[in-house]
Amino acid sequence: MKKTTLALVAAAVLVSGSALAHQAGDVIVRGGPILVVPDASTKNHAGNTLQYDFNVNSNAQLGLTGTYMITDNIGVELLAATPFSHELSLPVYGKTAKVKHLPPSLYLQYYFLDKDAKARPYLGAGINYTTFFSEKEILAGVTDLKLKDSWGAIVNAGVDIGLTDNLYLNTSVWYAKIKTKATFKLGGEEQRADVTLDPMVYFIGLGYKF
Structure with missing residues (x-):
């Protein structure tokens, strides 16, 4: 994923000839595949039956961002x-x-x-809210699994590369602080664990400026 992103960015820089003209008042919408890669660790509470770290797999979905340019250089974005x-x-x-x-x-x-400019790199920082739902137990003996929602910091870096006056290629990365408290029962015994996810998030897609 990372190698593909870098290759596409390099190719777009070489072939692109359109100015972006991001300016105050513009609304920018981006869409494309987005990959979440958790870096999971677990802190078990005293008395737990389990004393292992949870492993959490990566997952790709459709990512969407919307940006409003407050000035020519400052924007506010929703992921x-x-x-x-x-x-x-x-x-x-x-x-x-x-x-x-x-x-x-x-x-x-x-x-x-x-x-x-034909390409505009950017950096960002703000707040992430993560809500967990549709918990489903698979392991026999595990019941009543619940994960609490999380608030944390998020940082962002990316670049827009002009393809036409309003269309461009975007690639972005994020790092988010996500920590949840998992509660569940194993064989009827209460279990609690603090699970830190802290994922890297990778995105590549097209953007359109309104």
């Missing part, structure tokens, strides 16, 4: 996506559960270079 689906597994036990989540995020961005 959204179709629901991500992850499998939680434990060493020795194997697949334990499935869960879905949505990670809407709001952040400010600073766009470098002049508004008429």
Whole structure:
């Protein structure tokens, strides 16, 4: 995914000849595949039967962003996506559960270079809210699984590359702080664990300026 993103960016830079003209008042909508790669770790509470870290798989969905340019160089962006689906597994036990989540995020961005540059890199930072739902137990003996919603920081970097006056290629990455508290029963015994996900998120797609 990362190698593909870099290759497409390099190719677009070489062939692109259109200025972006991001400026105050513009609304920019982007869409394309988005990949969440969790870096999971687990802190078990005293008395837990389980003493292993949960493993959480990666998942790709359709990513959508909407940006409003406050000035020629400052924008505010909302990140959204179709629901991500992850499998939680434990060493020795194997697949334990499935869960879905949505990670809407709001952040400010600073766009470098002049508004008429052919490519405009940017950096952003803000707040992420992650809501978990549709928890489904797989491992026999596991019941009543619930994951609490999470608030945390998010940082963003990306680049827009002009294809036409209003259409361009975008590639972006995010790093989000996501920490949830998992509660469940194993063989009828209450279990609690703090699960940190802290994913890297990768996006490549097309953008359109209104």
